[in-house]
Amino acid sequence: xxxxxxxxxxxxxxxxxxxxxxxxxxxxxxxxxxxxxxxxxxxxxxxxxxxxxxxxxxxxxxxxxxxxxxxxxxxxxxxxxxxxxxxxxxxxxxxxxxxxxxxxxxxxxxxxxxxxxxxxxxxxxxxxxxxxxxxxxxxxxxxxxxxxxxxxxxxxxxxxxxxxxxxxxxxxxxxxxxxxxxxxxxxxxxxxxxxxxxxxxxxxxxxxxxxxxxxxxxxxxxxxxxxxxxxxxxxxxxxxxxxxxxxxxxxxxxxxxxxxxxxxxxxxxxxxxxxxxxxxxxxxxxxxxxxxxxxxxxxxxxxxx
Amino acid sequence: xxxxxxxxxxxxxxxxxxxxxxxxxxxxxxxxxxxxxxxxxxxxxxxxxxxxxxxxxxxxxxxxxxxxxxxxxxxxxxxxxxxxxxxxxxxxxxxxxxxxxxxxxxxxxxxxxxxxxxxxxxxxxxxxxxxxxxxxxxxxxxxxxxxxxxxxxxxxxxxxxxxxxxxxxxxxxxxxxxxxxxxxxxxxxxxxxxxxxxxxxxxxxxxxxxxxxxxxxxxxxxxxxxxxxxxxxxxxxxxxxxxxxxxxxxxxxxxxxxxxxxxxxxxxxxxxxxxxxxxxxxxxxxxxxxxxxxx
Numbered sequence: 001x002x003x004x005x006x007x008x009x010x011x012x013x014x015x016x017x018x019x020x021x022x023x024x025x026x027x028x029x030x031x032x033x034x035x036x037x038x039x040x041x042x043x044x045x046x047x048x049x050x051x052x053x054x055x056x057x058x059x060x061x062x063x064x065x066x067x068x069x070x071x072x073x074x075x076x077x078x079x080x081x082x083x084x085x086x087x088x089x090x091x092x093x094x095x096x097x098x099x100x101x102x103x104x105x106x107x108x109x110x111x112x113x114x115x116x117x118x119x120x121x122x123x124x125x126x127x128x129x130x131x132x133x134x135x136x137x138x139x140x141x142x143x144x145x146x147x148x149x150x151x152x153x154x155x156x157x158x159x160x161x162x163x164x165x166x167x168x169x170x171x172x173x174x175x176x177x178x179x180x181x182x183x184x185x186x187x188x189x190x191x192x193x194x195x196x197x198x199x200x201x202x203x204x205x206x207x208x209x210x211x212x213x214x215x216x217x218x219x220x221x222x223x224x225x226x227x228x229x230x231x232x233x234x235x236x237x238x239x240x241x242x243x244x245x246x247x248x249x250x251x252x253x254x255x256x257x258x259x260x261x262x263x264x265x266x267x268x269x270x271x272x273x274x275x276x277x278x279x280x281x282x283x284x285x286x287x288x289x290x291x292x293x294x295x296x297x298x299x300x301x302x303x304x305x
Numbered sequence: 306x307x308x309x310x311x312x313x314x315x316x317x318x319x320x321x322x323x324x325x326x327x328x329x330x331x332x333x334x335x336x337x338x339x340x341x342x343x344x345x346x347x348x349x350x351x352x353x354x355x356x357x358x359x360x361x362x363x364x365x366x367x368x369x370x371x372x373x374x375x376x377x378x379x380x381x382x383x384x385x386x387x388x389x390x391x392x393x394x395x396x397x398x399x400x401x402x403x404x405x406x407x408x409x410x411x412x413x414x415x416x417x418x419x420x421x422x423x424x425x426x427x428x429x430x431x432x433x434x435x436x437x438x439x440x441x442x443x444x445x446x447x448x449x450x451x452x453x454x455x456x457x458x459x460x461x462x463x464x465x466x467x468x469x470x471x472x473x474x475x476x477x478x479x480x481x482x483x484x485x486x487x488x489x490x491x492x493x494x495x496x497x498x499x500x501x502x503x504x505x506x507x508x509x510x511x512x513x514x515x516x517x518x519x520x521x522x523x524x525x526x527x528x529x530x531x532x533x534x535x536x537x538x539x540x541x542x543x544x545x546x547x548x549x550x551x552x553x554x555x556x557x558x559x560x561x562x563x564x565x566x567x568x569x570x571x572x573x574x575x576x577x578x579x580x581x582x583x584x585x586x587x588x589x590x591x592x593x594x595x596x597x598x599x600x
Contacts, residue, residue: 016395023438119323123321157335238538
């Protein structure tokens with residue numbers, strides 16, 4: 001009975017994780033195929049090349065040509081087309097600019113969010129002032145407002161400033177502390193003993209120095225989480241760039257990928273999958289290096305929320 | 306107010322000043338403006354013209370509006386419970402004493418990290434009627450005429466629902482963290498009383514993690530009513546027969562394609578009210594079922 005249960009659990013987990021992994025493997029696999037192999041039925045998982053032996057030397061043939069060599073043994077070798085990545089990048093035209101814009105935005109928004117949210121969270125947790133909790137409630141309430149409600153006025157405001165078609169609408173806001181991150185950091189700051197600040201105050205330390213030299217270094221894990229989430233958000237964001245960017249040269253990777261797809265009309269699946277892989281890989285790599293922060297951060301938002 | 310108190314007030318406000326400015330500029334002003342625009346005819350290029358409640362009354366007779374609302378609710382009503390149950394099931398499995406738990410967890414979590422544009426591309430390809438992996442699999446199972454997924458009006462919503470289940474990694478992680486917080490001693494004493502696995506799940510696990518289920522439910526309601534990117538990328542203007550024209554997509558079209566900013570704002574406020582209402586219903590109807598350890 002014990003064993004049956006164990007086997008059942010492993011079976012379910014393996015089957016489940018296979019189903020979750022399959023689409024990603026399929027993306028990479030398609031990205032490494034030549035176009036005719038993407039459209040062959042039944043599909044193959046591994047990209048290949050075919051050869052026949054002729055006069056003691058192997059010559060590469062296409063699948064259609066195989067019929068021309070009756071009796072000859074057709075050799076099939078696994079052969080990923082790594083060149084697809086380069087070709088997909090070229091086909092996307094402004095890929096280097098997309099990458100540059102995305103990294104630029106990620107850099108600025110991460111800095112802006114971490115710094116401004118930490119400042120605000122400090123004010124909401126480490127200093128006692130009249131009305132603090134009431135204002136914090138207002139901050140929490142703003143999290144309820146769905147983006148579509150503010151979407152149009154924000155667009156109009158940025159238009160009035162002449163910022164439509166520039167990257168500014170996509171990063172300026174991050175320097176003004178979003179409520180969610182303030183909340184997350186505040187929860188962390190509260191757990192730091194008050195005595196630390198009191199001792200520093202008695203020594204004549206300014207409030208900003210306490211923040212900068214005591215609280216910030218102690219809060220590394222929480223700051224990491226906020227920074228990571230912001231990086232992910234900016235890298236993945238689609239709606240923002242779609243609304244504010246007009247010139248193809250200003251596009252981010254996410255918008256550029258969608259633009260690429262809509263332009264070629266969905267026929268060159270191998271390039272499209274190669275390009276998708278390129279957009280997804282940095283996030284996957286980042287995840288594997290920072291897994292613990294990620295998992296902790298997500299559990300934190302769920303449990304304390 | 307003493308001098309010390311005034312100083313602290315000043316300091317506190319100084320520290321939260323980035324939030325205050327952000328709140329005024331990026332929340333308060335837009336909320337007020339959006340409310341105002343929702344009573345106006347506004348195309349961005351010319352000044353908004355006050356038209357009273359016309360935008361709201363227009364919504365009642367706009368059949369596309371009702372269709373988008375129906376599509377969105379249809380999606381939410383199926384995708385939400387399906388996602389909640391799937392992720393809870395996976396989390397319960399992962400919470401068993403299994404080897405390689407963190408690897409499994411990483412695998413289940415990974416899809417939810419993939420940028421939504423890439424996710425959409427992957428599923429466009431998998432759901433492809435002729436060369437898609439899914440239809441190949443179905444044919445292998447003996448289904449000779451699998452659906453044309455994204456090209457068939459009756460299958461576009463199920464396609465997007467299927468895709469949404471793939472991205473439930475977030476709630477799996479949240480559930481798993483909650484499951485690991487359930488005190489072992491509860492299970493041990495249940496074992497002594499000879500409780501079955503089902504009874505332990507029903508009377509210990511589910512009540513103990515009920516606040517987290519509630520959290521995931523609320524987040525799910527808010528998220529699934531605002532689904533935009535996948536639907537917009539994969540089905541453009543709503544797909545065949547507008548079968549996957551979601552609320553947020555129609556709202557976007559009104560704002561940025563038809564330049565009916567006033568109507569879009571009115572739609573946004575209705576969306577807000579729908580979200581508030583459903584959250585309220587969910588809270589009311591689950592209140593008795595949620596157990597808070599602290600109380």
